Amino acid sequence: MADEDDTRQQGVEFGAFGDRMDSFDYPIDHDTLVDDHGDAEIGLPDGSTRLAELLAPLQDEDQTYQDAEELETMVLNMVGDDAVGREGYSDRGTSTEPDSGDDQSL
Template identity: 45%
Template sequence: MGDDIDEARVHGVELGDLDSRLSEHDYPASAEEIVERYGDAELDLTDETTTLESVLGPHESTGQTYDSAEAVRTAIYNLVEEDAVGESGYSDRGGTARPDDGTESL
């Protein structure tokens, strides 16, 4: 059951039915072609929803070409990663001390 959630939401982004639509698309494909065809598809982020056009649209004019559905997914995850992962500047990996606010931890 937990695996279904992990597979549906990667890097804080849930593609929904766009995932299978991208898999069925013929590649190579330009960013312009992907946006034209699927731009209205909604991407569910951690705290909001956006469209594929708002993510890839700014890259249409760069001549970016995708060789596979996985390349498109990777671009989506990379471009929305900062917005999708939750609280900005948060890390659960430790190693960064918080500024001293003058209080003592007990």
């Protein structure tokens, strides 16, 4: 079984679905993907969503995924801000204000 870190990409936890993506018969059209795998859970920092819900806003009825990488990229594109942790959070120190300008770099 894959380690959770191995199935997490840019804040998205692919989980068991990520393990299965490589074994799909590609190219796979959007309708077949949703019919066969739409109930797969995709983990996000604040919970999870089903693959069918995540891909529902797609308007292209002829969408076809050529390989697992293309499908993964589409999922990452569709989650957008949902995969981002706390908005405005930074682990780069306590202040987000620019330095006072007293120190000058050459």
